[in-house]
Amino acid sequence: MELKVMIEIRDLVYRNLHIPELTIHSGTTALIGKNGSGKTTLLRLLAGLSQPESGLITLKEKPLIAGATGFVNEYPDKNALFSRVYDELAGPLRFRYYSCDDIRDRVLEVAGQAGLDQYLNRTMDTLSGGEKVLIALLSAVICGPEILILDEFDSHLDYDTQEEADKLIASSGSSLIVRCTQNMDLAARCGAIIVLQGGSVLHTGPPEKVFAALETTCCYPFTWR
Amino acid sequence: MVKLSLIKIEKSHGEWKCKIDACFIPGVHLITGRVGSGKTTLALLAARVLQPDQGVVQYEGIRSHALSFQYPEYHITGSTLEKEAASYGVDPDRALALAGFADERSEDPFRLSRGELKAFHLTCLFLRQWDLLILDEPFSALDCKGKLTVSGCISEYKKGIILVATHEQHFLPRTDYLWEMRSGLLTFLGTVPEALKSWQSAPSPIRSLRAQGILPANLTQQDILEAACRTHD
Numbered sequence: 001m002e003l004k005v006m007i008e009i010r011d012l013v014y015r016n017l018h019i020p021e022l023t024i025h026s027g028t029t030a031l032i033g034k035n036g037s038g039k040t041t042l043l044r045l046l047a048g049l050s051q052p053e054s055g056l057i058t059l060k061e062k063p064l065i066a067g068a069t070g071f072v073n074e075y076p077d078k079n080a081l082f083s084r085v086y087d088e089l090a091g092p093l094r095f096r097y098y099s100c101d102d103i104r105d106r107v108l109e110v111a112g113q114a115g116l117d118q119y120l121n122r123t124m125d126t127l128s129g130g131e132k133v134l135i136a137l138l139s140a141v142i143c144g145p146e147i148l149i150l151d152e153f154d155s156h157l158d159y160d161t162q163e164e165a166d167k168l169i170a171s172s173g174s175s176l177i178v179r180c181t182q183n184m185d186l187a188a189r190c191g192a193i194i195v196l197q198g199g200s201v202l203h204t205g206p207p208e209k210v211f212a213a214l215e216t217t218c219c220y221p222f223t224w225r
Numbered sequence: 226m227v228k229l230s231l232i233k234i235e236k237s238h239g240e241w242k243c244k245i246d247a248c249f250i251p252g253v254h255l256i257t258g259r260v261g262s263g264k265t266t267l268a269l270l271a272a273r274v275l276q277p278d279q280g281v282v283q284y285e286g287i288r289s290h291a292l293s294f295q296y297p298e299y300h301i302t303g304s305t306l307e308k309e310a311a312s313y314g315v316d317p318d319r320a321l322a323l324a325g326f327a328d329e330r331s332e333d334p335f336r337l338s339r340g341e342l343k344a345f346h347l348t349c350l351f352l353r354q355w356d357l358l359i360l361d362e363p364f365s366a367l368d369c370k371g372k373l374t375v376s377g378c379i380s381e382y383k384k385g386i387i388l389v390a391t392h393e394q395h396f397l398p399r400t401d402y403l404w405e406m407r408s409g410l411l412t413f414l415g416t417v418p419e420a421l422k423s424w425q426s427a428p429s430p431i432r433s434l435r436a437q438g439i440l441p442a443n444l445t446q447q448d449i450l451e452a453a454c455r456t457h458d
Contacts, residue, residue: 035340
């Protein structure tokens with residue numbers, strides 16, 4: 001499959017982040033790095049939730065705008081806008097002025113596909129952390145965003161649920177998925193990897209190349225040992 | 226000897242019900258289970274933060290206990306890292322030095338990344354000795370170095386009861402007893418390694434080894450690598 005240039009970063013400065021040049025292609029890119037290296041800061045910039053102090057981030061050669069992306073926050077409680085699960089899933093559709101019938105149909109469709117239809121009438125505060133991020137993921141993909149940004153949501157999921165979530169992500173139709181993770185086996189399955197350290201890009205490229213540079217560290221994927 | 230008993234506990238959230246009848250003695254107890262199976266409910270009940278609908282939570286000889294919430298931000302009470310460390314009853318200088326924040330004592334805890342905050346919180350917690358320590362998802366948000374450190378702290382815990390509820394796949398501690406939450410029902414699987422045979426929510430490396438007929442001696446990364454590289458029994 002031909003990879004297309006999706007996001008280009010030039011001369012970016014924002015808080016502790018300094019990225020002179022970075023290109024992210026279509027497909028799935030894993031963002032990894034030590035705690036405090038700037039991963040969440042970069043993801044928020046890619047999602048259009050923060051604006052660079054200087055420099056430029058473009059999506060297909062046009063300025064990035066907020067709202068074009070699906071975003072799942074690493075804090076499960078920070079994803080929810082509404083108290084009921086149904087409303088949480090319906091929210092993005094309502095904000096786009098879908099009809100009530102279309103909203104109901106779409107919510108039932110995605111919740112059914114994910115096997116989460118039994119949650120629809122529950123309130124968000126009765127869900128576990130893992131259940132909250134699953135609902136957040138559904139809410140992020142329900143409008144079929146071109147870009148999907150996932151901030152370490154997999155740390156709240158067990159192995160089987162993570163596999164199911166990965167199927168949801170794969171079927172989202174998003175052209176570009178950038179996911180931050182501390183699961184290196186999962187990162188190794190992505191098309192590309194970006195490694196941040198101290199706010200700068202330490203390595204970037206396909207998993208084989210990036211992990212070859214990290215072979216002596218605890219970051220090296222367990223299944224490759 | 227210290228002992229934690231959850232006797233004929235029932236707790237409901239709407240139609241969901243959790244049932245626990247269990248006794249925890251000193252050692253490392255690993256509790257796993259699928260998303261929404263009731264691990265956090267068990268942690269809250271064991272810490273007496275949540276009251277059961279039925280049954281009794283009994284502490285025997287437990288004079289100190291602590292609960293680490295899944296979300297580190299829930300613990301913040303201090304406006305600076307120094308005050309936050311002091312709120313745990315530990316020496317702030319030592320906690321700040323160990324966590325790598327010696328030069329940031331006046332920093333607002335909310336300015337840290339989530340992983341940094343989790344590491345700082347756990348550093349403070351492990352500077353004290355507890356008769357009962359309950360850790361809900363201690364590895365979430367930590368990088369691999371942090372996970373190895375926390376795993377080592379749990380493995381080396383010398384006395385007391387330590388409950389670890391987690392989804393972690395690769396950096397588990399040396400474990401004495403294995404439990405599984407199955408749709409709200411807490412099930413004792415036994416001691417490690419025998420218990421690994423019936424572990425439904427086992428992490429991927431354990432599943433992979435089991436498929437080859439191999440059981441690691443325990444769950445640390447070293448145990449799993451040794452088992453994976455074993456050429457004969």
